[in-house]
Amino acid sequence: MNKEILRYVDDNDWELKHNVDALSYAAIKTANLFSDIEPMDVIRFMLGDVPIKAHFTHSYGFHTREGRAMREFFGNKYYEYE
Numbered sequence: 001m002n003k004e005i006l007r008y009v010d011d012n013d014w015e016l017k018h019n020v021d022a023l024s025y026a027a028i029k030t031a032n033l034f035s036d037i038e039p040m041d042v043i044r045f046m047l048g049d050v051p052i053k054a055h056f057t058h059s060y061g062f063h064t065r066e067g068r069a070m071r072e073f074f075g076n077k078y079y080e081y082e
Contacts, residue, residue: 001028005043012048022081023047029077030070046074 001024009016027039027046034042037052044050045067051058057067 001039004040008040008043009047014047018078019081022078025081026074026077030074033073034066034070042070042074045070 002020005020005023005027006016023043023046024039027042030042031037031039041050041052045052045057052067052070055064057064057070063071
């Protein structure tokens with residue numbers, strides 16, 4: 001998972017300022033909570049604001065209730081990682 005995250009960041013010419021292990025942990029936990037979502041979908045949403053499954057996370061360019069809940073849960077899991 002870490003290699004996939006690093007490749008995604010590299011492909012977008014971004015500088016990763018976050019702990020890749022914590023990102024991986026949070027993405028896996030988030031994907032487990034929200035069924036039918038892959039951890040890399042979560043990473044793309046969190047880092048690149050890429051919508052997940054059409055209207056699941058975005059509606060008319062804004063985050064849906066599920067998208068906001070996912071962001072909050074992901075953040076909690078990211079900072080919970082030790």
